[in-house]
Amino acid sequence: MLLLPATMFHLLLVARSGPARLLGLPPYLPGPEALWSPWALLLWLTWLGLQAAFYLLPARKMAEGQELKDKTRLRYPINGFQALVLTALLVGLGVSAGLPLGMLTEMLLPLAFVATLTAFIFSLLLYLKALIAPASALAPGGNSGNPIYDFFLGRELNPRICSFDCKYFCELRPGLIGWVLINLALLVQEAELRGSPSLAMWLVNGFQLLYVGDALWYEEAVLTTMDITHDGFGFMLAFGDLAWVPFTYSLQAQFLLYHPQPLELSMASVICLINAVGYCIFRGANSQKNTFRKNPSDPRVAGLETISTATGRQLLVSGWWGMVRHPNYLGDLIMALAWSLPCGVSHLLPYFYLLYFTALLVHREARDEQQCLQKYGLAWREYCRRVPYRIVPYIY
Numbered sequence: 094m095l096l097l098p099a100t101m102f103h104l105l106l107v108a109r110s111g112p113a114r115l116l117g118l119p120p121y122l123p124g125p126e127a128l129w130s131p132w133a134l135l136l137w138l139t140w141l142g143l144q145a146a147f148y149l150l151p152a153r154k155m156a157e158g159q160e161l162k163d164k165t166r167l168r169y170p171i172n173g174f175q176a177l178v179l180t181a182l183l184v185g186l187g188v189s190a191g192l193p194l195g196m197l198t199e200m201l202l203p204l205a206f207v208a209t210l211t212a213f214i215f216s217l218l219l220y221l222k223a224l225i226a227p228a229s230a231l232a233p234g235g236n237s238g239n240p241i242y243d244f245f246l247g248r249e250l251n252p253r254i255c256s257f258d259c260k261y262f263c264e265l266r267p268g269l270i271g272w273v274l275i276n277l278a279l280l281v282q283e284a285e286l287r288g289s290p291s292l293a294m295w296l297v298n299g300f301q302l303l304y305v306g307d308a309l310w311y312e313e314a315v316l317t318t319m320d321i322t323h324d325g326f327g328f329m330l331a332f333g334d335l336a337w338v339p340f341t342y343s344l345q346a347q348f349l350l351y352h353p354q355p356l357e358l359s360m361a362s363v364i365c366l367i368n369a370v371g372y373c374i375f376r377g378a379n380s381q382k383n384t385f386r387k388n389p390s391d392p393r394v395a396g397l398e399t400i401s402t403a404t405g406r407q408l409l410v411s412g413w414w415g416m417v418r419h420p421n422y423l424g425d426l427i428m429a430l431a432w433s434l435p436c437g438v439s440h441l442l443p444y445f446y447l448l449y450f451t452a453l454l455v456h457r458e459a460r461d462e463q464q465c466l467q468k469y470g471l472a473w474r475e476y477c478r479r480v481p482y483r484i485v486p487y488i489y
């Protein structure tokens with residue numbers, strides 16, 4: 094809990110330092126005046142309030158989540174993409190009225206500080222709220238009795254205030270949309286400093302906007318991810334969603350602002366191709382599984398080979414899910430590589446995301462494997478026999 098914020102501040106500080114060494118010491122240790130700003134707090138709270146207001150707007154659709162322990166299903170508004178468009182319109186209006194968006198890049202440290210503070214306070218409130226939640230509302234992990242462990246993992250599965258779902262809101266709105274807004278501010282700032290944004294900055298902005306736009310367009314798919322169906326809402330996700338995502342996932346764009354990198358058109362085309370391949374695998378795999386889980390007789394998936402399980406559910410063994418056991422992770426990792434390549438190969442720092450993400454997905458894959466083995470038993474073993482590789486064909 095201390096190491097994660099420390100890593101985030103380390104990355105923010107080294108990204109703007111001359112040597113930009115991932116493993117080097119930060120150029121200076123920020124004092125309270127560099128971290129604390131009432132304006133940053135005001136801006137952050139306004140941002141959270143704005144995104145919460147967008148969440149509460151009428152949605153084009155209400156989706157049902159997975160069945161819970163008490164056999165009920167929660168309902169979720171599907172209006173994340175609408176929130177992204179409204180945010181873009183508002184920011185566009187602001188910029189045309191003279192709002193200095195590039196200035197946001199000067200406030201990253203105090204904003205990251207207030208986001209971290211919010212995550213700690215929010216997690217504490219969530220921990221306290223879980224004390225009065227019924228046992229059926231608690232997450233399978235995160236209720237060990239060790240308060241520090243439970244505070245970190247999160248005790249309640251789907252904490253809500255009336256119909257407002259705190260975890261679903263945080264997972265997709267303030268952090269993800271904040272990430273692309275920070276990227277955009279870095280692009281604007283680069284244009285102000287150097288006359289126009291660099292090709293590398295355009296690529297990083299474009300790729301990551303596609304990733305965030307995709308997440309919000311296919312918002313309903315998040316309801317079947319491990320975070321929503323299995324993990325409690327505690328410090329890990331609150332900090333991850335609110336602080337880690339916007340301030341560390343924008344690291345490549347931060348690096349590019351302070352360390353401009355030349356990029357040939359031919360190299361840029363290769364990088365675009367890598368991103369496109371990654372995206373096709375990621376989207377193809379996620380959509381195939383979601384379509385199959387919603388309706389196995391959908392013509393798009395009806396011809397795929399499957400294994401039956403004792404639970405009545407089936408497992409795909411052909412198509413994307415017959416290539417490796419987590420094709421979506423493979424696609425995500427290929428995209429992560431494409432996001433770092435525009436930053437060149439002179440520094441390790443822009444590859445931090447790729448390294449962290451590999452570790453996260455390897456660990457996540459192992460957790461999922463454990464859960465699937467528990468759920469599906471012998472059928473899962475048979476799936477592992479038929480599809481022996483986890484993430485990368487013939488390698489892992």
Ligand SMILES: NC(=O)C1=CN([C@@H]2O[C@H](COP(=O)(O)OP(=O)(O)OC[C@H]3O[C@@H](n4cnc5c(N)ncnc54)[C@H](OP(=O)(O)O)[C@@H]3O)[C@@H](O)[C@H]2O)C=CC1
Nearest residue numbers: 317318319320379382407408409410414421422425457461
């Ligand atoms: N950018 C980021 O920081 C992060 C991105 N991600 C991305 O989020 C996405 C979701 O990931 P995550 O929630 O971890 O897991 P998945 O979407 O991979 O879901 C795993 C579940 O899929 C089902 N499943 C597994 N194999 C099969 C099969 N052969 N046929 C049918 N169903 C199967 C099982 O659930 P069941 O059988 O119950 O349906 C399993 O528990 C991924 O694309 C990942 O890359 C994840 C973490 C961080």
Ligand SMILES: CC(C)CCC[C@@H](C)[C@H]1CC=C2C3=C(CC[C@@]21C)[C@@]1(C)CC[C@H](O)C(C)(C)[C@@H]1CC3
Nearest residue numbers: 097264265307308315318320329332333334337338
């Ligand atoms: C800080 C810790 C070390 C780890 C925190 C992990 C979180 C940052 C991630 C856990 C799962 C995530 C997902 C996405 C973002 C990062 C977190 C919150 C996701 C919303 C990104 C966009 C994708 O399209 C997705 C599939 C919707 C992702 C779902 C999981």
